[in-house]
Amino acid sequence: MDMHNGKVRIRGNKGLSLTTGLNYYYKYYCGVQIARQTRQVNMPDAIVTVPKKIRKESPYEVRCAYNYCTHSYTMQFWGEDEWQTELDWLAINGYNTVLDITGQEEVWRRFFRRPWLQRSGSLRLAGRPWLSWLDVHGQRRKHQRSDSA
Structure with missing residues (x-):
């Protein structure tokens, strides 16, 4: 995950890589929590920038x-x-x-x-x-x- 041309860019090698990357951005940068029972989806008014490139990898297949x-x-x-x-x-x-x-x-x-x-x-x-x-x-x-x- 990084910034590209003023937009947040999330990349991955599989669909789940993209969705978990989006969830990471929501949770840790936008303050949005999507849980099973509750949804706090009040998005910020402006794009929240990612200050440096982030790479996450799951150890589980x-x-x-x-x-x-x-x-x-x-x-x-x-x-x-x-x-x-x-x-x-x-x-x-x-x-x-x-x-x-x-x-x-x-x-x-x-x-x-x-x-x-x-x-x-x-x-x-x-x-x-x-x-x-x-x-x-x-x-x-x-x-x-x-x-x-």
Whole structure:
């Protein structure tokens, strides 16, 4: 990041380099804070100059967001607006890998409708708030397998 012809120039080798650079400029030069729950986006009236060239590099190749509980407890009722806000936040904070299980319960529902699975009578799907427990094997099976297969 530097100044070029009176404008702030942000460069990077990937899209996330640019978005995290923009977030750095907002946060440390403009006093703008973009958080998950709050937005303080009162921009200064004039361009805030960058006094010297800044170079930032992440030591991490993969920056992962979420866990199974996040989807069950937080995101199950989100619509397009909430997802767009979240995706923007992920981008400006440099996340490049996201655990995405959206729609997974529909895949399971279709799979478990197969006749050979229904005959066992022991398969149940958890409701949306409890999907994380199913995902992390916290839901108890009605019948435990006794063989060592």
